[in-house]
Amino acid sequence: MRFEQLDALRRQPAWRLLRADHAPLVLSFLGQVFVDDNVRAISAAELESRLDDELYALNERLGEGTFPKSPAAYLNDWAAPESGWLRKYYPPDSDEVHYDATPAVEKALAWVKSIQDRSFVGTESRLNTVFELLRQMAFGTENDPQVRLAELQRRRDAIDAEIEAVRRGRFEVLEPAAQRDRYQQFVSTARELLADFREVEANFRQLDRDLRAQIATWSGAKGQLLDELLGNRNSIADSDQGRSFQAFYDFLLSHDRQVEFAELLAKVQVLDAVDADPRMRRIHHDWLAAGSRTQATVRLLSEQLRRFLDDQVWLENRRVMDILRSIESNALRVKDIRDPQLEVEIDATAPEVVLPMERPLYRPVDKAPLVSTGIVEAAEEVDADLLFEQVFVDPARLVDGVCAALRARGQIGLTELLERNPLEQGLAELVTYLSLADPGFAVVFDEHTRERVQWRDADGNSRQAEIPRVTFTRSDSTEETTMIAPTEDLR
Incomplete structure (x- = not known):
């Protein structure tokens, strides 16, 4: 890699996280909450409570004042644009702040884990995977029917020979080293696949922001904008990344595939030669949960984009349109400028509208007369201790x-x-x-x-x-x- 490329990567959130003063705290806490537990959204109150417990334990062990800030201050620092390790947002139909980890956290964690010493490094299974991938690409793009038939015949002959060998009782069983090699690659691939969901979701959000920026800064005719963006209503879902994710999600939702995967996973987890990872027992459920959340994000962004475009089409007031476009253009131009004079705090995320006719009219309160005549003192004695039991x-x-x-x-x-x-x-x-x-x-x-x-x-x-x-x-x-x-x- 060239110097300019590395210098640009050094400004990315993942590299900034590795250079941070409290990188061990950020990686350990966010990795435990979001990566190990596969949490995709957590409320600010719960996350602050868990961070408070973590800071208390670290200050008790490392000395008072090691981490002097409050949990809320740390979370705000990690979610700031100059850090970019947490995404702070309001979920739909909710007025409570939620947090989610960004792909930078998983990238930094993956790099830190990769530099740890490993007692066993397998190569055979990865070599087999490389050969299989090359074979799929070579013959998957072949247009000659004769070449495809020859390859299928070769594979059938190999399967027939293997079947005959098994009938005669001659077959090989994977050695313990080969089992550990393949299990290690399975665990690594499964964890990387789960981490990729968060990056795919972040890429979808970036694609949505780019489309909105293009709409906000458009200066040509409205018809040209509609021809470019509305030619395909599902601009997000039909991107290359969207089609690849949809193909994987459909494959994962297949009932036969789920049953086969669960049976194979149950057999592998009990092998004596492998050190089974407990998290792998339900990794396919974690894939489904992460995939469903990503699918919901794509659907929500597509709906928001269509509504956004509809607003641009149906607004006919030229003066209002010019003002809105000017505001959006200026906001996009100064969004990366860190100036305290440009920061404004608002009281709420939406205005509260109260119409005059919604206020109820004055209603006099009926005063009930209090009659104290005819009250006599009770003769029985009541044990008041029962009230305290x-x-x-x-x-x-x-x-x-x-x-x-x-x-x-x-x-x-x-x-x-x-x-x-x-x-x-x-x-x-x-x-x-x-x-x-x-x-x-x-x-x-x-x-x-x-x-x-x-x-x-x-x-x-x-x-x-x-x-x-x-x-x-x-x-x-x-x-x-x-x-x-x-x-x-x-x-």
Whole structure:
């Protein structure tokens, strides 16, 4: 690579991240939250809470003042244009700020992992992959039917010879080294493929911004603009990257392919020769989740682009059009200029319009007369101590415990969760567990399997209850669940 190319790459967000003073903090925290857990969107409040815990632990271990800023300040720095490691945005139909990692984080993480020492470096499987790719390209572009028939005949002869050898009991089994070689390449390719989804989504957004910039700075006739942009309504989805992604997504959604992939993955994960990666057990579910989000982004950008173009077509007021284009052109020209005088804070993302006729008219309040005659003093005595013996179970505390347990795994049973966090408020807390509801997880009841839950009451007596098997699963799971009323069969 030439000097000019490397100098330009040095200004990219991924390189800036590697040069940052707190690069280990940024890579470890963002990698754990967004890459390891495959999170594509997280609210600002939750991300600040998790970063606060991380900063507290690091300051306790490394010394007070190692990371002096607040979590919100760090997140704002990482999302600033001069950093570009987080994307800060408002999701549709939401007024709460959300964050998502940019492709620069995954690129920096991939480079850092690549410089680590590896105890085993396989080459055979990659050589086989290279040969297979060359064979597909060479014969996939061949126009001569005779050449294609000759290649197919050669492959059929090789398969027939292999079938005959197997019938005679002569076949080779992959050695442990070959198994580790191929598994290492599978894990690397699977993780790279998952990382590519975030970059594909970012490229779609950049394509949308380029189209909008072209519309905003267009100075020719309106008909020429429509001929150029509306000749194909799906400008984003029909790009080269959009067609490639759609082909992969259709391939991944094939039911036969999903079943075959799940069966092959289950067999490979239990091989004795490979050190199985736990995350690979549900990597195809992570692909589906990331692909669905990218697909939704493409659909949303296409709809927004069409609405944007419709506004340009139907606005007939020449004066308004000139003002809007002037504002957009000036904004695009000064968007990269960092000047405090050009920065303006707004109170909200949308104006609040209140029409005069929407205000209700004054209504006099009816005053109820208070009659205190005829009140006599009660003769019975009431024990007021019973008012202080009421038990209140905080569902938010139980939800936090379930979410914390599900961060490291896809599901957890209620009995296992209670072994970690024993019941403190007896039956009332158990019933609250059974009635939990949260967008982050789902509750699955198995009526065919019974479990016993034990605890001790305030007097130290042992209590137990027989309940159906209860399992908490993360909401990103694609498995079907059957919800049953939790307290109908509690004994």
